[in-house]
Amino acid sequence: MHRSASRLTRVLACAAVVPVVLAAAGCSSDSGKSSGTESGKKSSASSSAKPSGGKTPAALEKVAFAKLPDPCKSIAAKSIESFVPEAKEKNGTAAKSNDLANRASCSWNGLQTDGTKGSQYRWLSVSMVRYDSHASLGSGDKRAEEQYNKQIELAKTAEGAHDVKVEQAGGVGDQASSVAYGVKKDVDFLNTTVVVRTHNVVVTLDFNGAAYEGAGAPDQAKLLQDAIAAARETVASVDSANKGDAAPEQAPSGSASPSASASPSGSGSAM
Numbered sequence: 001m002h003r004s005a006s007r008l009t010r011v012l013a014c015a016a017v018v019p020v021v022l023a024a025a026g027c028s029s030d031s032g033k034s035s036g037t038e039s040g041k042k043s044s045a046s047s048s049a050k051p052s053g054g055k056t057p058a059a060l061e062k063v064a065f066a067k068l069p070d071p072c073k074s075i076a077a078k079s080i081e082s083f084v085p086e087a088k089e090k091n092g093t094a095a096k097s098n099d100l101a102n103r104a105s106c107s108w109n110g111l112q113t114d115g116t117k118g119s120q121y122r123w124l125s126v127s128m129v130r131y132d133s134h135a136s137l138g139s140g141d142k143r144a145e146e147q148y149n150k151q152i153e154l155a156k157t158a159e160g161a162h163d164v165k166v167e168q169a170g171g172v173g174d175q176a177s178s179v180a181y182g183v184k185k186d187v188d189f190l191n192t193t194v195v196v197r198t199h200n201v202v203v204t205l206d207f208n209g210a211a212y213e214g215a216g217a218p219d220q221a222k223l224l225q226d227a228i229a230a231a232r233e234t235v236a237s238v239d240s241a242n243k244g245d246a247a248p249e250q251a252p253s254g255s256a257s258p259s260a261s262a263s264p265s266g267s268g269s270a271m
Contacts, residue, residue, distance in 0.1 A: 002169050006211045007171060011081045012076050017171055022074050031151055048061035058157050059206060060133040060135060060139070061129070061133045061139040061140070062133070062177045063130075063132055063133055063139075063140035063141070063142075063199065063200040064140075064141075064198075064199035064200055064243075065130060065198075065200055065201050065239075065242045066101075066242060067130070067198055067241055067242060068100065068101060068102070068103075068104050068128050068130050068241065069104075069128075069237040069238055069240065069241035070104075071092070071094060071095075071104040071105050071106035071126055071127070071128060072091055072092035072093075072094050073104035073237070074106070074126055074128070074233065074234040074237040074238075075100070075124075075126065075230050075233045075234060075237075076233060077090065079229070079230065079233060080092070080108055080124070082226070083108075083122065083124055083207070083226045083229075083230060084108045084109065084110045084122045084123070084124050085110055085112040085122065086110040086111060086113075087108045087109065087118070088108075088109060088110055089108065090108075091254060092106040092107060092108050092204075093106065093107050093108070094106045095107070095127075100129075100206075101130065102129065102132075103127070103128065103129050103130070104127070104128050105125065105127035105128065106125070106126055107123070107124065107125035108122075108123070108124045108125075109121070109122065109123040109124070110122055111212075112128065114215070115234060116214075117214070117215055118211060118212055118213035118214040118215025118216075119211070119212040119213050119215055120209065120210075120211055120212075120215055120218065121209060121210045121211075121212060122207070122208070122209045122218075123206075123208050123209075124205070124206070124207050124230065124232065125205070125206045125207075126203065126204075126205045126206075126231075126234050127203070127204045127205075128201055128202070128203050128204075128234070128238065129144075129147060129201065129202045129204075130144075130200060130201045131143040131144045131147070131200045131202075132200070133200075139200075140199070140200030140227070141199055141200050143200070144197050144199070144200045144201060144202050145175070145197055146217065147197075148175055148195055148196075148197040148202050151195045151202060152166070152179060152194075152195050152202050154180055155179035155181075155193035155195065155204075156181075158181065158183070158191070158193075160181075160183045160184060160185075160190070161181040161182070161183060162181060162182050162184070163181055164179065164180070164181040164184070164266075165179070165180045165181065166178070166179050167180075167232070168268065169194055169196070169228050171232075171233060172194075172196050172228060172231055172232050173195050173196040173197055173198035173203070173235045174198055175196065175197040176194065176195065176196040176197070176228075176231070177194070178192060178193065178194045178195075178227065178228065179192070179193045179194075179195070180192050180193075180220060180223075180224055181207075185210075187210045188210065188211075188217065189208050189209070189210045189246055190210070190217065190218050190220050190223055191206070191207075191208040191210060191223075192206070192207045192208065192220075192223045192224045192227040193205070193206050193207075193227075194207075194227045194230075194231040194233050196234075196235055197236055198210070198239070199233045201238050203231055203235060203238070205227055205230055205231045205234060206227075207226060207227040207230065208223070208225055210222055255260050
């Protein structure tokens with residue numbers, strides 16, 4: 001009897017210990033979960049406090065040319081006398097523009113009569129378009145290059161053009177091409193278009209000629225030579241107009257895009 005009582009006492013003592021151990025284990029487990037949750041919250045808060053790491057928008061590329069020259073003074077008066085003899089307006093006729101800093105053009109035309117030898121007609125037009133760098137459209141140079149290519153295509157596909165010949169015009173600006181072609185009107189017109197890109201400015205120069213009253217047809221090679229010479233003077237005038245002037249800082253949005261050259265490409269009409 002004594003032995004049974006002693007055994008019962010030990011069993012009850014062990015039974016009393018088990019809940020304490022389980023309780024301790026439960027407390028330990030809850031404590032770990034709570035600690036992990038708090039740690040997770042702290043980690044999340046710490047992570048959200050860190051900067052996102054987004055890149056700052058890159059500064060827009062500064063353009064080389066901030067303005068355009070007076071288009072009617074972009075070619076020397078002496079040169080005009082040679083290219084367009086007997087010009088009606090020796091100082092040229094400027095096209096209307098409400099944005100002369102970005103687009104401008106001027107033209108000259110004249111009919112030189114040589115008695116019974118007939119008459120020679122000449123028409124010369126120069127147009128300039130300037131591009132600024134734009135946050136979404138690209139740098140001024142890139143935009144000018146796109147316009148340069150468009151102007152060449154326009155010249156190649158001029159209405160009524162035949163015998164189209166496209167060549168590189170080396171030594172003028174950063175890129176230059178000439179497009180020579182004929183157009184049949186009341187008489188045969190010989191046309192030359194020279195397109196030049198100089199940094200962020202595109203120059204399009206159109207020069208054409210025709211013979212009247214039995215005069216000999218214009219020399220196409222001479223027209224091309226004069227057109228390239230006139231384009232070279234225009235490019236030089238763009239550079240001169242910006243000497244000593246720093247291009248303005250580019251605004252994040254850039255400037256409005258000139259949609260096209262100031263005057264359409266193509267041949268002039270006789271007076």
